[in-house]
Amino acid sequence: MSRKLRSQHWFGGLDKDAFIHRSWMKNNGLPDDAFDGRPVIGICNTFSEFTPCNAHFRGLIEHIKAGVLEAGGLPLEFPVFSCGESNLRPTAMLFRNLASMDVEEAIRGNPMDGVILMAGCDKTTPSLVMGAASCDLPSIVISGGPMLNGRFRGQAIGSGTDVWKFSEDVRAGVMSQKDFMAAESAMSRSPGHCMTMGTASTMASMVEALGIALPGNAAIPAVDAARARLARLTGRRIVEMVAEDLRLSKILTREAFANAIRVNGAIGGSTNAVVHLLAIAGRIRTALSLDDWDRLGRDVPTILNLMPSGRYLMEDFYYAGGLPAVMKEIADLLHLDALTVTGRSVGANVADAENFNDDVILSRGKALTASGGIAVLRGNLAPDGAIIKPSAATPALMQHRGRAVVFETIDHYKARIDDPDLDIDETSIMVLKNCGPRGYPGMAEVGNMALPQKLLKKGVRDMVRISDARMSGTAFGTVVLHTAPEAAVGGPLALVREGDWIELDVAGRRLHLDVDEAELARRRAEWTAPVPDMTRGYQGLYVERVMQADTGADLDFLVGGSGHAVPRESH
Numbered sequence: 366m367s368r369k370l371r372s373q374h375w376f377g378g379l380d381k382d383a384f385i386h387r388s389w390m391k392n393n394g395l396p397d398d399a400f401d402g403r404p405v406i407g408i409c410n411t412f413s414e415f416t417p418c419n420a421h422f423r424g425l426i427e428h429i430k431a432g433v434l435e436a437g438g439l440p441l442e443f444p445v446f447s448c449g450e451s452n453l454r455p456t457a458m459l460f461r462n463l464a465s466m467d468v469e470e471a472i473r474g475n476p477m478d479g480v481i482l483m484a485g486c487d488k489t490t491p492s493l494v495m496g497a498a499s500c501d502l503p504s505i506v507i508s509g510g511p512m513l514n515g516r517f518r519g520q521a522i523g524s525g526t527d528v529w530k531f532s533e534d535v536r537a538g539v540m541s542q543k544d545f546m547a548a549e550s551a552m553s554r555s556p557g558h559c560m561t562m563g564t565a566s567t568m569a570s571m572v573e574a575l576g577i578a579l580p581g582n583a584a585i586p587a588v589d590a591a592r593a594r595l596a597r598l599t600g601r602r603i604v605e606m607v608a609e610d611l612r613l614s615k616i617l618t619r620e621a622f623a624n625a626i627r628v629n630g631a632i633g634g635s636t637n638a639v640v641h642l643l644a645i646a647g648r649i650r651t652a653l654s655l656d657d658w659d660r661l662g663r664d665v666p667t668i669l670n671l672m673p674s675g676r677y678l679m680e681d682f683y684y685a686g687g688l689p690a691v692m693k694e695i696a697d698l699l700h701l702d703a704l705t706v707t708g709r710s711v712g713a714n715v716a717d718a719e720n721f722n723d724d725v726i727l728s729r730g731k732a733l734t735a736s737g738g739i740a741v742l743r744g745n746l747a748p749d750g751a752i753i754k755p756s757a758a759t760p761a762l763m764q765h766r767g768r769a770v771v772f773e774t775i776d777h778y779k780a781r782i783d784d785p786d787l788d789i790d791e792t793s794i795m796v797l798k799n800c801g802p803r804g805y806p807g808m809a810e811v812g813n814m815a816l817p818q819k820l821l822k823k824g825v826r827d828m829v830r831i832s833d834a835r836m837s838g839t840a841f842g843t844v845v846l847h848t849a850p851e852a853a854v855g856g857p858l859a860l861v862r863e864g865d866w867i868e869l870d871v872a873g874r875r876l877h878l879d880v881d882e883a884e885l886a887r888r889r890a891e892w893t894a895p896v897p898d899m900t901r902g903y904q905g906l907y908v909e910r911v912m913q914a915d916t917g918a919d920l921d922f923l924v925g926g927s928g929h930a931v932p933r934e935s936h
Contacts, residue, residue: 368610371502372405374931375476382934386476399439404607406433406600407477408442409468409497411489416449418486418565419509421556421587428593429481429507432600438479438607440600443471445496448488450564458835459807461488461495461641462911462920463903465648468496473929477502479607481599485509485558487838490568491641494577495919498648499926501614503606505706506578507599508569510587511679512557517548523561523672524552525839529813536783537821557587560679561672564838567635571642573688574628575621576705577613580714584683606706617649620700623661624711627698630665630738631691633674633756635838636846639739640808643917647924655741655750655915659874662738667756668694668727673841674756675733677725685725689718694729742845742876745885746857746867749849749915751831751876759827762843763871766879767794767829771863774799775811783818791820794829794867798858799895801833801851802911802918806897806904812836812846829869831876833858833914845869845876847914853895854913860888 369377375386377400387400408429412422426442433440446464448457472480480502484490490508497504515522531548534540558565570583579599585592622642629638639658646653669691671677692699693715701712720726727733734756742751755763770789772778778797781787789795795814802808812834816825830844833851850856857878861867866879878885897908910920 370402370404370478371929371931372476372478373402376400377402382936385936404438404478404604405476406438406440406603407472407475407480408440408483409471409480409493410442410444410483411447411485411493412444412483413447413449415452416447416486416489417451418449418558419447419489422483422485422509425509425593425596426483428596429483429600432597433604436601436604438604441477443475445471448486448492450487455805456807456809457488458809458918459904459907461492462907462923464488464492465495465923468493469499472497472500472502473927474932479503479603481603482506483509484568484572485565487564487568487637490565490572491645494572494645495648498613498617498645499923500929501612501649501926502929503603503611504577504613505599505603505606506572506582507596508572508578508582510557510585510589510592511560511566512553513555513586513588514560514678514680515552515554517551521678522548522552523678523839524559525563525837526561526672526841527552529840533815533821533826536815536818555586555588559839561839562633562635562669562674564635564637566679567629567632567638567838568641570628570632570634570688571625571638574625574692576616576703576711579707580689581687584679584687586680586683589683602706605708609708611706611708614649616704616706617645617651618703619651619653620703622646622651622653624699624703626658626661626738627665627695628688628692630662631667631695632669633667633671633733633737636739636752636754637835637838639752639847640835640914640918644919647917647919648926650925658739658752659741664736665695665698665738666729666732667734667737668729668732670725670727670733673839681722681725685722686718686720689715690720690726693718694720694726740871740874742871742874744876746861746876746878747848748857749913751845751848753843753845753871755871757841758843762827762829764869765794765829766866766868767792769794769796769861769863769865769867771796771861772798775809778814782815785819787817789817789820791825791828794831794869796858796861797830797832797834798852798861801853802914803897803908804833804851804853804895806899806908808835808914808918810835810837813840813842813844831867849913849915851913855889855892855894857885859892860885862888
């Protein structure tokens with residue numbers, strides 16, 4: 366290797382500083398030749414027992430380290446903040462940016478030449494990629510993999526997706542509490558993340574589509590031996606990437622993001638991918654906008670028959686051929702010459718992919734939705750945009766005019782939703798405020814509001830719902846999300862009142878509040894900003910500096926990167 370490795374600024378030389386760096390590292394048993402100029406590979410590990418999706422990473426990392434050693438590198442593991450979706454309150458999204466700062470500073474401040482990003486649970490993937498993109502060292506992602514299919518009384522059930530269904534059935538009186546409890550253990554049968562096309566599976570697919578993970582990364586189950594083999598190959602490959610100086614900025618181009626957006630449409634991916642890819646693009650200084658999501662994904666057919674849009678689960682997806690088979694099916698929509706971490710193009714990576722089950726990975730002629738992707742809505746209710754996932758919505762509700770039933774906060778919603786006297790029917794539009802980036806804070810996954818019990822008992826299973834919140838990638842319904850600007854900063858959503866008429870026209874990309882401008886101006890003059898629950902520490906910083914959903918909900922001072930220049934000596 367002709368250039369001096371970054372780690373040699375720590376470990377090379379005969380002076381006092383090099384003595385200190387090498388000597389303390391040797392207390393773990395490292396021999397002299399560990400510092401002979403071989404690449405030092407940082408392994409960024411989001412293991413945490415509070416993050417069940419990533420709790421198996423202790424085993425997976427041994428395969429990664431073996432691969433690094435086989436290729437002549439020195440693997441060194443480091444922990445970072447782990448955003449566990451299932452346990453972390455008030456929402457894991459609040460801490461995505463904090464975790465990205467942890468990753469960025471750990472990479473920049475330590476003697477590493479390349480990085481392996483161990484991701485799994487929803488926010489761990491974007492936080493790791495955002496932090497690594499800000500440093501721009503050779504980096505590669507390995508996902509932890511999905512759980513095995515859930516099985517309950519002879520039927521396949523999907524994490525998240527069937528939680529929402531079962532919960533509604535219990536409230537409607539068609540499922541017993543006993544059966545609901547019995548399904549709990551049947552849903553999570555092995556280590557791994559959600560086996561539906563939730564946010565974790567979506568983001569594992571996104572990093573593969575972007576070209577920053579090896580082919581096959583998205584779908585291999587966590588407990589399949591193929592996941593361990595992929596981890597070992599990932600360890601080998603990062604050493605080669607260091608030699609090639611193959612950095613994220615060479616891969617995360619506009620063409621790569623276009624590929625990811627189109628793949629997201631093809632797989633019926635999570636709406637959460639929108640804010641995450643926008644934030645990643647901001648860190649790597651690649652131009653990407655909310656309108657790009659609409660334009661690039663608009664005519665992409667949803668061909669993956671997977672929950673919540675379809676019927677199968679991630680294990681079935683893997684056996685059917687995984688993401689390479691999907692990408693080959695839509696190859697004419699992709700930039701096939703885009704570079705990937707393999708050192709080869711997207712086209713070369715998927716050229717030999719096969720579809721082994723055409724009921725899981727459908728042909729385009731049998732697509733679940735002819736025009737999938739994410740629809741971006743605009744209008745006087747969402748001047749900076751709002752989004753909806755057509756493949757998970759009810760077709761009959763995609764053009765709808767209804768009377769608003771307004772919930773000022775999530776607590777207001779919970780207090781009112783099952784009140785028998787609530788003036789609501791299936792034609793109403795449920796509106797939830799103050800759940801955006803600043804309002805919650807953190808933009809929680811509460812946008813797919815459960816329907817009123819009295820309507821569930823009538824058999825109603827979907828209604829139009831509008832909020833500045835997000836929803837789980839495992840969820841479904843005619844749900845308008847990420848309305849920007851959010852209510853907490855005085856966006857038009859804050860001005861909606863009970864009984865207002867709202868028009869939704871997904872085909873026309875329109876979201877309109879049928880209230881005249883004079884009345885809106887009067888309401889705006891009366892509006893006062895809510896007082897944040899937390900004003901100190903990270904949460905105080907977050908509320909003060911977080912951007913809106915249409916630009917990725919990153920902290921404004923983190924946009925763009927600081928690179929990987931070697932900091933000044935510490936002693």
